[in-house]
Amino acid sequence: MTVFEYAPAPESREIARLKPHYGIFVDGRFSDGRGEAIKTINPATEEPLTEVAEASADDVDDAVTAARQAFEPWAALPGSVRAKYLFRIARAMQERARELAVLESLDNGKPIRESRDVDVPTAAAHFFYYAGWADKLGYAGFGPQPRPIGVAGQVIPWNFPLLMAAWKIAPALATGNTVVLKPAETTPLTAITLAEIIAECDLPPGVVNVLPGGPAVGQAIVDHPGIDKIAFTGSTSVGKMIQRSVAASGKRVSLELGGKAANIVFDDAPLDQAVEGIVNGIFFNQGHVCCAGSRLLVQESIHDELIGALHHRLRTLRLGDPLDKNTDIGAINSAAQLARIRELADSGVAEGAERWSPDCALPDRGFWFPPTLFTGVSQANRIAREEIFGPVLSVLTFRTPAEAVEKANNTPYGLSAGIWTEKGSRILWMANRLRAGVVWANTFNRFDPSSPFGGYKESGFGREGGRHGLAAYLESENYLAR
């Protein structure tokens, strides 16, 4: 019997101000796209949320033309004026934070606690951060007068729809580029609402264009000759396709792709905090996180103790209605993703790993997967090698720091890694040897606009965030004056 039963505490869905119909945003105007009109659904209930008129290839053409025309005047504005627009967008996002959070949770299935406390504030922080750079680009280390690249085509994933839009748009605008952005097919609503905010902030028409749509729209953006740079966040397979498409086209590319991060726990780790870090590493956003700590590498001597502590902790996770403020684990974003998670989890069982989940009732409708632990996993198992992109943790063991490094690096990916130890010198020793773009020490999945993020190997290239994030949108310019 539960002694302390938390009463439902749902955020009202009215706050999302859901409209019956959404379209595209091109050249400062909202209109229906000429592509297919699709129904978007709430992954927690499978009920239709609203209708979106998607973009067509012609719409891509119009958007690129608008962005081209807007480019030179936008780039010619003093940095301080571009900063003013970005600050304005950041403040407007804060003002509409609740609306954006509820909308994100409805469309994506993530818990309101995450969209409210992480996605929306971090997205606004990104605009604030890059607004600050806009008038200081000459001091950023790219020469005295670095120039923007031109029109950026940006394609973003469904796991952090608004946050990824912010990661893409803010640095591009700060550096004087214009953008054509395609949100993911299953989660277009917050990006379109961000377009509304941008329109309300009086940005010159064409500087930002938002084109909801599927893979065909993405391909049309990638292939469009009027685009100078492609920025993509998504799967490694699509990333490879993009690279093939733009080969020899002269387009610049930055890719932020998949991951299979090792979260490495030594026997001298702060154990309770490590448990939190492991939970946050893999169950944050249902594991729909490219940098998720999906491989737990635990020193063999503390394996049983740590697994016991994880069982204890996982039993307290609350799975259910994403809009309930006490929900820890929300819905899987789509039927397709749920099928992929199930397939990989089944392969784990078939390959001999031991599967465990806490007792937790899954709702009857919608897409759900319980938090799942696999122990007895070996490096050769698919669940240790392939990105699952779901709430599934594979536990492996190691004996020495060198073995931990070797196993952590033994993956085609290299986006992130975590180290848990109270020994500072070991953190530095490990961090120098891990081939991952982000290494967290005694924490995991912490994001800050000032910190560069990006991958090694098949996790992609280019960095987003921080001063480094400017490089993806600038031509370095050096000259010698006599």
Added chain:
Amino acid sequence: MTATLRPGPLAELARDDSSLRRFLHGLSGVDQVGAEGRAAMLATRSIKTTAKAWAIDAAIGMVDLTTLEGSDTPGKVRSLCAKAMRPDPSDAGVPAVAAVCVYPDLVETAVRALAGSRVQVASVATAFPSGRAALATKLVDVAEAVAAGASEIDMVIDRGAFLAGRYGQVFDEIAAVKQACGSAHLKVILETGELVTLDNVRRASWLALLAGGDFIKTSTGKVSPAATPPVALVMLQAVRDFADRTGELRGVKLAGGIRSAKEAVRYLVMVNEVAGQAWLRPEAFRFGASSLLNDLLQQRHKLATGAYDGPDYVTVD
């Protein structure tokens, strides 16, 4: 040494200073940033309607209603006891608090005033709040409180000895006080505001549990900071881990600085999710407080009627 633990590896630890040190320093460290983050996350739980009503009544039943002032008088203590038995004169449905907590010389007054009720009498002892006295003096302090009828003793540890690394001395004092308590329950005040680091809080918690404390308690209320969410988190983890290893359920008391019902409800969430629901009862969890009770009563009334009433609708004692 008087180890109250059942014979076994844990009881062996108290053999000498160095084996205690090895054990306490071998406990997993506490990462301050992570502990603060976890406490902050738990504070975002939204406790409404029926859950809030349950939590407020549970919290009232866990209060050690406290007065520890130089100016305490028998009259003041009697008035507090009346409030403890029936916190809201207008509503008999409000549960009584867990205990009244006073200085040793006022125990007798409290025992008489509370006769026939289930409210316990707790007494601070051992040269409270500083603990700076000879062990013999501390034991006399305890013995007198127990003789006067206290069923719970709130002792302070020797923070100086703890910080100097004389763990054996701290252990022995707690064990001696436990013996002097007889059947009275012993709460061991760590004074976490003077221990400062969370590593120290964890070590002191284990030291007090190993030495036989029935409860570990944050603070005297005379030092700031007193109870804080990260400190409560670490102490709740300690009793949870202790129960996992020994099967013995020991309690936690948070004291000092908890004034609002909102904070109390947040702490109950923490108890629930960190230690577990076995701790959600007055035998295993307490709030040491004076003004908290009135805020709990006001919130209870607000929940029942939908309107706040002013401070004059709860009693001032």
